[in-house]
Each structure stands twice: as structure tokens, then as C-alpha cells.
Amino acid sequence: xxxxxxxxxxxxxxxxxxxxxxxxxxxxxxxxxxxxxxxxxxxxxxxxxxxxxxxxxxxxxxxxxxxxxxxxxxxxxxxxxxxxxxxxxxxxxxxxxxxxxxxxxxxx
Amino acid sequence: xxxxxxxxxxxxxxxxxxxxxxxxxxxxxxxxxxxxxxxxxxxxxxxxxxxxxxxxxxxxxxxxxxxxxxxxxxxxxxxxxxxxxxxxxxxxxxxxxxxxxxxxxxxxxxxxxxxxxxxxxxxxxxxxxxxxxxxxxxxxxxxxxxxxxxxxxxxxxxxxxxxxxxxx
Numbered sequence: 100x101x102x103x104x105x106x107x108x109x110x111x112x113x114x115x116x117x118x119x120x121x122x123x124x125x126x127x128x129x130x131x132x133x134x135x136x137x138x139x140x141x142x143x144x145x146x147x148x149x150x151x152x153x154x155x156x157x158x159x160x161x162x163x164x165x166x167x168x169x170x171x172x173x174x175x176x177x178x179x180x181x182x183x184x185x186x187x188x189x190x191x192x193x194x195x196x197x198x199x200x201x202x203x204x205x206x207x
Numbered sequence: 208x209x210x211x212x213x214x215x216x217x218x219x220x221x222x223x224x225x226x227x228x229x230x231x232x233x234x235x236x237x238x239x240x241x242x243x244x245x246x247x248x249x250x251x252x253x254x255x256x257x258x259x260x261x262x263x264x265x266x267x268x269x270x271x272x273x274x275x276x277x278x279x280x281x282x283x284x285x286x287x288x289x290x291x292x293x294x295x296x297x298x299x300x301x302x303x304x305x306x307x308x309x310x311x312x313x314x315x316x317x318x319x320x321x322x323x324x325x326x327x328x329x330x331x332x333x334x335x336x337x338x339x340x341x342x343x344x345x346x347x348x349x350x351x352x353x354x355x356x357x358x359x360x361x362x363x364x365x366x367x368x369x370x371x372x373x374x375x
Binding site: 109113130 | 284
């Protein structure tokens, strides 16, 4: 499948920020390091681009996910936060936004 | 005259008809735990909160509003806060008509821990800047988070605890 639309990436971005706000989880990156809808850049876009490029590979592929993230995101997000970002992006790529909603709550 | 007195009396906190911040509680660490009521401003959509206020004991100076807030989760970045005033003048201002709120704004850096407060101030000069709000009158004081401003880069919600205004 193609990369996710800006609209869906924005839903992921908003959903993650809302989730971390509700759980009071310290977030050490700014909102545009996480994602910037105006420029379609940031960790959400990087994650989706990585999954889009490597997810469908059938040949041996040893290119790590961490390398796709910006320095700020790579060092600022915790392992748990990176894991959640990776997971929710993968859920969004199934095309069923309700899966994402069940994990993050409302995603609008 | 810059009295320094707290001349802005908040009569009521009001949610606008749409795009208002979520009303939440923030649980403290004491036993029993504090449950602080806060207004949670989204990071991606501009949200607004109205205060019905009375100006009392005002001597003709400017006004300074203080907006204590905490971050829901972020420990870096800034929030762009704005305050605007709609004067409800006697037999003049009709609440049924639309008002274009003219916001004065400030960018404030989040505290170093998400449970800590920051106290940004937003100033108004006497006259048109504060919609010529006069002593003894009610006004709608509107607060918002300008999420599209370059200085507003904090991830997650900004939690407004209160609003206060004094003459400066």
C-alpha cells in the first residue's frame, strides 16, 4: 500500500499527543518533531515512510527503524514511545482507523 | 493609574459553543490526593475559554493578566497563550452580534516538569487595546492557545489552571 495520507498521519499525531497527555507520560520532543502536517515531516512521517518502504520487502532487509528517525526523535522519545508510534502507524496502515481508535481513544 | 490592584473579578467560567478545552482534573501526589480542575488546551486545534469578568476599582491604567498553566505531559517546548477582551458596554454592546476578538499573546516555555506551573503574563494598555473596558462593566475575557504560531511547539495539552487580572 501507499504511504498514509496527511489526514491519517495527523490523526496518529493527534491521537498520540492526546494519549500521552492523558497518561501524563513525559514527552521530551516538541509537537513538530513528532509531526508537522503543514510540511508532512517528523517522526510520524518517518515511521510511515519506513514501514511503506520496508514493510513489503520479501528480500533480506536489515535496515533498522531507528535510523529513519530524526536525531531529536531518536534521542527524545523513549523506547516505549517509539514502540507505540511504530505500532499505531502499523495499525493505521491496515486501513481500519477503528483499530487505532481502540488503542489511543478518539483520533480526529 | 497603575494601582497594581486585582481589579478583574471573575464571575463565571464559560465554555464557548465549540472548540473549547476539555475540563479535566489533575491528580496530585498527596494523601489524600489533590484533584485540581484544569482546562486542557489541545496542541493541534485552537481552543477557547471564556471568563465573564467585572472590572471593579479600576483607575484607568493598563491590565495585566496572568495565566498559570502546566503541561499535561511535555517537558520541552512552548505554548502561545492569547487573551482578548469584549467589553459589554451599557446599552451599546449586543452579545447577539459577532465580535472579532483581538488577542494579545505571549509565548511561554513549559516548566521543567509537567506537574509544575508557569506563570506567563499578557499585558493590555488602557483604551482600545482592552476594548476600552471601563470600571463597573462586565466583559467577556477570552483565552486561547494559538497552536498555529511558530512559538507553539509543545507536544500535548496545555492545562490552564486559572486566570487573574490586575491593573498595571
